[in-house]
Amino acid sequence: MNEQDAWETVRSAIGQVAPDVDPEDLVEGARLRQDLELDSLDFLRVLETIAAKAGVDIPEGAYAEVGTVGGLVGYVATHG
Structure with a gap:
C-alpha cells in the first residue's frame, strides 16, 4: 500500500x-x-478498523511504533 x-x-x-x-x-x-x-x-478500535479495512493486523509489540499518526501511517503503508 502506498x-x-x-x-x-x-x-x-x-x-x-x-x-x-x-x-x-x-x-x-x-x-x-x-x-x-x-x-x-x-486506540484498539482504530487498530481493529484498520485491520478490517486494509487487512493490516498490528500486533501488541508494535503499539509503541504506531503511537503517532505518522507511525501508524508508516506501519500501514509498509505492511499493507
Missing part, C-alpha cells in the same frame, strides 16, 4: 472511531492517545 492510501485508511479509521477529532489534528507527530485524546479502547 503512503497516500495509508493516510486515507488512517484518517477514515480515526474519523469512524472518534468523529470529534478535527482532521487538522491529524499531523504526523500527533500522538493518538495524548494529543487526539483516544482512550485505550478507542
